[in-house]
Each structure stands twice: as C-alpha cells, then as structure tokens.
Amino acid sequence: MTLEALRKEIDRIDDQLLDLYNERLKIVEEVGRLKNSTGAPIYRPEREREILERLKRRNRERGGLLSDEAIEALFLELFAVARNYELPERVAFLGPEASFTHQAAEKKFGATSAYLPIHTIKGVFREVAEGKAKFGVVPIENSFNGIVSDTINCLSDYDLKIVAEVLIEIHHVLATKAEDVKQIKRIYSKDIAFGQCNQFLEDVGLDLVEQIPVESTAKAAQMAAKDPEAAAICSEVAARLYHLPILFKNIEDEGNNRTRFFIVSDFENRPSGRDKTTILVRLPHRPGALVDFLNDFKEAQIGLTKIKSHIVGGVSIFFIEFDGHKEDEKIRKIFEKHEESIKFLGSYVKEADDV
Incomplete structure (x- = not known):
C-alpha cells in the first residue's frame, strides 16, 4: 500500500473509534441515570479495575501490540471523560x-x-x-x-x-537556567527531596551550596525559574511547567523511591x-x-x-x-x-x- 492509502486507512479507523466512543458514552449516560436514581456513586474503582484486567488479558490472548501500561493510560483517560460527562466532579x-x-x-x-x-x-x-x-x-x-x-x-x-x-x-531532576553547575548559588526544593539526593549533590560539588526548603518541589521549580543563579530539585513535570531547563535526570540516591x-x-x-x-x-x-x-x-x-x-x-x-x-x-x-x-x-x- 502507498503512504497515502495507509493514511486513509488510519483515518477510517479513527472515524470508527470516534463513533464507538460516542456509542459507549451513550450507554454510560444511561448507566448514570440508573445510578442517580439509586444514589450510587459515579466513580467505582473496583469496576474500573475489573475492566482494565479483562482488557489486558484479552490483549495478551490475542497477541495485541499494546503494553499493559498503554492500556491503562488509554482507558483511564476514557473513564475520566465518561465520569466528567455524567457529572463533572x-x-x-x-x-x-x-x-x-x-x-x-x-x-x-x-x-x-x-x-x-x-x-x-x-x-x-x-x-x-x-x-x-x-x-x-x-x-x-x-x-x-x-x-x-x-x-x-x-x-x-x-x-x-x-x-x-x-x-x-518518585524521580527527581536538577533543573536550572544556569549554564554550568559552578554558576549555581542556591538550590530550592522540599526538605524531603534534599535528603533523597544527598549523594548526587556531593558528587557534582553542590553539597555546600545553600539549600532553601520550600513547601513543594513544584514551588521549587517556580522559584528557580525566576532566579538565574538558582536550581531546583523537582519533578520533570514541574520543570517543564515552568520552562526550566533540566541539567540532570533521576538524581535520587535510591532508584526504588x-x-x-x-x-x-x-x-x-x-x-x-x-x-x-x-x-x-x-x-x-x-x-x-x-x-x-x-x-x-x-x-x-x-x-x-x-x-x-x-x-x-x-x-x-x-x-x-x-x-x-x-x-x-x-x-x-x-x-x-x-x-x-x-x-x-x-x-x-x-x-x-x-x-
């Protein structure tokens, strides 16, 4: 098949997926009406887990290409869309x-x-x-x-x-607008995060740099983004949110945090x-x-x-x-x-x- 033909096939499948999602949502809407009449909660973690486990088994039995993690990511988002359609919470x-x-x-x-x-x-x-x-x-x-x-x-x-x-x-990164470690004069983070990265700080020569505890690692990223001589020990998500360049990844001393x-x-x-x-x-x-x-x-x-x-x-x-x-x-x-x-x-x- 040509590239154009393959793209048309993908479009056809996407159209089917959209129709199926909407069909599922109509049934979810009916389930929601029944739940509302009985006072049952919209969110049923045990039901969601049952669905996920069944889909993972089906995927493995049929030699599907999706990993268990991919199935969870796709369907948890689908569950969230359905819940918010029924009753935004x-x-x-x-x-x-x-x-x-x-x-x-x-x-x-x-x-x-x-x-x-x-x-x-x-x-x-x-x-x-x-x-x-x-x-x-x-x-x-x-x-x-x-x-x-x-x-x-x-x-x-x-x-x-x-x-x-x-x-x-839990994975930490060292994020900073400084171009070199030697330019870092202070580090922001949550007190617990400092303790989880002691060995790394010593290894890169930052163990004697001023450590400034703040209420969260996300706050640390926000503070460091305003200070060119500062760094943050934070999550990769927080660094991206505040447009803070990541200098080192996975800097926690223990890998199973x-x-x-x-x-x-x-x-x-x-x-x-x-x-x-x-x-x-x-x-x-x-x-x-x-x-x-x-x-x-x-x-x-x-x-x-x-x-x-x-x-x-x-x-x-x-x-x-x-x-x-x-x-x-x-x-x-x-x-x-x-x-x-x-x-x-x-x-x-x-x-x-x-x-």
Whole structure:
C-alpha cells in the first residue's frame, strides 16, 4: 500500500473509534441515570479495575501490540471523560500544580478532570468533607520517609473513606537556567527531596551550596525559574511547567523511591475480589491487648500487610492494613468483636502490598 492509502486507512479507523466512543458514552449516560436514581456513586474503582484486567488479558490472548501500561493510560483517560460527562466532579489534591500528588491524581482520574490544588492535607480533607470536591488525593507513605502523620491525623478526625490507592515512582531532576553547575548559588526544593539526593549533590560539588526548603518541589521549580543563579530539585513535570531547563535526570540516591497516595471520598466500595482494608485501632491500656487483637487475624488467616503505631491527640493508635474487604465474613466477625476499638477507613482495590 502507498503512504497515502495507509493514511486513509488510519483515518477510517479513527472515524470508527470516534463513533464507538460516542456509542459507549451513550450507554454510560444511561448507566448514570440508573445510578442517580439509586444514589450510587459515579466513580467505582473496583469496576474500573475489573475492566482494565479483562482488557489486558484479552490483549495478551490475542497477541495485541499494546503494553499493559498503554492500556491503562488509554482507558483511564476514557473513564475520566465518561465520569466528567455524567457529572463533572472536582478532585482536590495536595498542591501546587505539578506536585507529585497532582501526578498521582492524574494517574487515577486522567488529564481532563477538574483539579483543585490545596496547600495542606487537612485542607484537602476539609474540601471533600464540605462537598466542595468529590475526591481528595493525599500522600500516605514514602518508601524512605515512612508514614505521613498529617494524613493519619485527618483520617482519624474526618468521616471520609479511602476509595482507592495510587503508587507512583518518585524521580527527581536538577533543573536550572544556569549554564554550568559552578554558576549555581542556591538550590530550592522540599526538605524531603534534599535528603533523597544527598549523594548526587556531593558528587557534582553542590553539597555546600545553600539549600532553601520550600513547601513543594513544584514551588521549587517556580522559584528557580525566576532566579538565574538558582536550581531546583523537582519533578520533570514541574520543570517543564515552568520552562526550566533540566541539567540532570533521576538524581535520587535510591532508584526504588516510591510514594503511595490515598483517594478519599464520601462513599464505600463494593468488593472487587482483590481488596485491601485499612483501619485505625485504639486498644485498651492493658498488657497483651495488641497481641490479643492481632491473634484474631491470625486465627482467621487474614494476611496483615502493615501495622504502624501512631500518636493522635496524645493517644497511641495503630494504623493497620490487611487483605480482604470489610464485607468478607471473617473480617466482619472481627469488626463486630472489636467495634469499640476499630475505625474503618476503607476497603479498596489493592494496587500493592507496600511501597
């Protein structure tokens, strides 16, 4: 076939795709009407995951050319378009724009959703609790810096539910308008990011340069873009947003730096068959209370994936995660037995065991 003929064939397929997208959207519209009549939420993470897994299997069985990652990118964006067509809903996230939390939000909700950057984790929870946003995206833990205390405190204080988790790889760049490393007089970044790039800074002779902590790596890029003698440790996305040239990529000292994020909202998920549940536990002050509590999970053969102690309002609590859904019979029995001690935070599709 000639080049012109191949292009016409691509146009024909694109026309078919457009017609199919619109046909899908009409069916989604009808589903939305049914959901609205029953009060069911528009966003169903377990349903989206079910669709994605089915499509990946079909693609592999038929020898498709798309990777699993490409299928996720294409269809998550399609899901986002459908949700916003049914009912435009705002997604609050720990900002500013181009922060890693923003990237996590876009990974789950796509680029076309309406995003609301908020400067504090508590502010994100407040926006969702007051109905100003339908969803909130907040960090819960980093593979090197551990649990995010502010998120735990807000999960304790607010009556919102975790409806999904998102895991992203954290990669930093050194971006600057300076033409040479020797011209850099100061570096902007978030305090945690400085700690994650110590070895790199030493290797390139920047370990003695003034380090200026700011509230986010995106803010760092914004500041460095105005200062020709400054650099930013930030994400590649933030550097592009503020037109800041990238001098070095992947400058983090450890290559497996990952952060997990929670999506919170005002509803609970149905079981998906591959769930994780998160709870907060306040136990009585007596010897063996924690052991007795955990033994119930052992006897029920429920796999614990995380247990962390934490102080909220001067009281010691436990942040616990385990395999399964709240509605599973063996989990329901534990909840009934310890209803005075457990605050249920959410059951949601499991993306990973840990960061």
